[in-house]
Amino acid sequence: MSKILIFAGTTEGRLLAEFLKRQKVPAYVCVATEYGGQLLEENSYLQVSHSRLDETQMRQLILEEGIHLTVDATHPYAVEVSANIRKACEEAGCEYIRLLRSSVQTGEEEEMVCVESVEAAVEFLKETEGNILVTTGSKELHKYTAIPAFEERVFARVLSTPEVARHCADLGFTGKHLICMQGPFSEELNTALLKQFGARWMVTKEAGKNGGYEEKIRAARNAGAKVVLIGRPVKESGLSLEEVIRTLIQKEEIQVQRKLAIVGIGMGNRDNMTVEAQKACMEADLLIGAGRMLEQIAESGKPVFVSYKPQEIYEYVMNHPEYEKIALLQSGDLGFYSGAKKLMEIFAGEEMEVYPGISSVVYLCDRLHMSWEDVVLVSQHGRYANLIGKIRKNKKVFALLGKGSMVNELCQKLTEYQMDQVVLHVGQDLSYPTEQIRTGFASELRTQSFADLCVVLLENQNPDTVVTHGMEDEAFLRAKVPMTKSEVRSISLSKLRLAKDSVVYDVGAGTGSISIEAALQAEDGYVYAIEKKEEAVTLMRENQKKFAVDNLEIVEGLAPEALESLPAPTHVFVGGSSGNMKTILELVLKKNPSVRIVINCIALETVAESLDCVKTLPVKEVDIAAVSIGKSKEIGKYHMMMGQNPVYVISCTGGEA
Structure with missing residues (x-):
């Protein structure tokens, strides 16, 4: 493989050479100084020379090295x-690519003295007073000796090599007036130097982001010094470092080995990040994340891609192979309702490191001086969660909310469900300067405004701890609407075999006693109560409020028509079919061929209809129980047993026997 030649007089040139070395692409690198050569370590793929070449020698090198x-x-x-x-390159027939630093605009150029050359800067400074910090290197330092009393006024910052130091001393720059240092220089160091030497002027060139230009300008402002800016001598066209690398990848067919870092940044404020997470961001070639995250985390001059969508992120990374180290930013902790799970799936096979962050639940609980080991975690951010059900059954519930108005909606529901004893702690803009935590009851907070970036911790000192089914009949509002009695209800619910996330149809729901108990059991699921009678629907809504079952939807209508638009059920209870038993069962079996079905029959005609269904439809595990319940009733000082109507409980599961 023939070599690539790099004239690396800048940081970008060194970075390009190191990239090719890592990718095992042969390269010959020319640097201007011995010190520049020391920054690049040779190996079998990288050859470094610090000899200065003229045009003829360059052409000869191109031809000799292939x-x-x-x-x-x-x-x-x-x-x-x-x-x-x-x-x-033209004479040797070699392809030429110009790598250029991007020009930087700080917004302060109008406050600077802008000149075209060092000579022009010197002519201007001759007419000024005060000390001068020169940061333009040693090559043209001799020109500053034309400034009157330069030995006292001028402080020169140059490279820290013996040759440079001797050259500057010969010009008359000695002692504290000669600052031999190797960059890059931080804003803080630049500020300290300007203040230490009492510099009223700083001379610099517009050397781009990697040249430390922005840091110098900010430092001059901090120190109260004026900037003399030497503009670029010619307007060149060329490619950025990233564009050059992308071009070489395509031309040389380089298979880049990427390293991904999935970084949990905590609440968003950079100060909350772990040291490991900050280091991963500093070392990355590219940062990817939502705009809010990048505002806090983005390094000066580092490329960014604003996105939180996994597929969009994947496509961008695949289309930009020039980035070897990529940090994918995620809010909070990566294991707490994070998009990190999807990113790990979509980038499976890539080299990947994971850096955890501080989750919002940990942060808020610490702010409240409260433990969080007994907190139930819920997310309503872009998903449905039975938050009311969690609150009703637990002492502490933490919820991620999609926007501020959802706090108001939650307060409204708590009030409607008569749960105003629940205390809410609403954390807004956690970790940011605008952070605020408000505490109160639903009735106090429901009319207040909240930021979209908010979470809530809810405390219920009197949670419902009952876990068995078969609540007393007297607990329900009944009027004259038929209701499945407690003991039969308990047997029927046992036959249903509900799971925590079941999707249940209660057909002919009546007062809603089956629906409500099913919703209480299937806490992470959903129940659809289908009822045709208006009086029963009204009564059911009252019972829903009384028992605070938010995962219950009342559907007014006649089955099977009322079922057609509903999601597929996992479980179906039929308490009343209005003579449509077969069409109802055919529909639910079509929606879910393995659905679990329980039918309650009182009339013998309904029993006969149901038996025909279990014989002709694709069901298995058929079980029929005849249930006769006797309940005691006080008559004077005696207890008499009163028989209820016998009920046939028919259960089965969809599927061929």
Whole structure:
């Protein structure tokens, strides 16, 4: 394989060389100084030279080394060098690519003194007073000796090599006026240097993001120094580092080995992130996440992609192979209702690291000085959850909500279900400067406004701890509407074999006693109560409020027509069919061939109809129980047994026997 030649006079050039080295692509790298060569470690794929070459020597190197592609990653101000590289490539028949730093606009250019060259900067500074910090390197430092009293006024920051130090000393820059350091330089360090030397002026070039330009400008503002900006000498066209890498991947057919980091960022404030998570973001070539996350986490100058959709993220990553290290940001902790699960599935097979964060439940409970080991966790963010049912049965419930108005909706339901004893702790904008936690009863909070970024912890000091079925008949509002009595109801519910997440039809629901007990048992499921009589529907709504069953939907109508638009059931109870038993069962078996069915029959005609169904329809595990209940009644000082109507409980499961 022929080599790629890189003229690496910038950080971008070094990064490109290191990329090719990691990908085992042969490359020859030319750097301007011995120090630059020391930053790159040679191996069997990377050859480094720090010899300065003229145009002829460049052409000769291209031909001798079998170079087929050259990347010019020299400094934006190295105009003559770039011209020589371009001409050498043309004469040697070698493809030429210019790698350019992106120009930076800080918004403060109007406050600067902008000049075209070092000579122009010197002419301007001759007419000024005060100390000057020069950050343009040693190559043109001799020009600053034209400034009157430069030995006292000018402080030069240059590379920390013996050759550079000797050259600067020969020019007259010695002692504290010569600062030998290797970048990059932080904003804080730049500020400290300006203040230490009392600099009123700082001379810099617009060297792009990796050149530390932004840090210098902010430092000058912090220190009260004016900036003399030397603009780029020519307007060049070229590619960014990412674009060059993408081009080389395509041309050289490089199979890039990616490393993904799925990072839990906590509530959103960077201060809440673990050290590991922050390090993963700092080392990443690309950050991906929702806009809110990237606002807090994005590193200066680091590429970002704003998205929270797994498929969209996957497609972007696949279409941008130039990024080797990618951080996928997720709010809170990765194991708490996080999109991380889907990301792990969709990127299965990729090298992946996972960094946990602080979940909102942990954060809020800590803020409230409350333990969370006994908290029941619920999410209503983009999904249905029987939150009322959880609150009714547990002392502490934590809920993720999709938006602020959902707090108002929850308060309204708690009030309607006569659960105003429940205390709500609403956490808004947790970890942000606008963080607020409000505590109160539903009646106090239901008219207040809440931020969309909110969660709620609910405390119920008197939860319903009953777990068995067969509630007393007197617990229900009845009027004159028929009701399945307690003992028969208990047997029927046992025959149904409900699960926690069952989807139940109660056909001919009457007062709703079966529906309500089924909804209490199937806490994570849903119950549809189908009833044709208006009086019964009205009574059922009252019972729904009394027992606070939010996972119950009352459907007014006649079966089977009323069932057609409903989701497929897992369990069906038929207490009244209005003579439509067979068509009802045919429909539910079509919706779910393995549905569990229980039928209660009082009239012998209904028994005969039901027996015909279990004989002719595809069902198995048929069981028939004749139930006769006698209940005691006080007559004077005696207890007399009073018989109820006998009930036939017929149960079966869909499927061929």
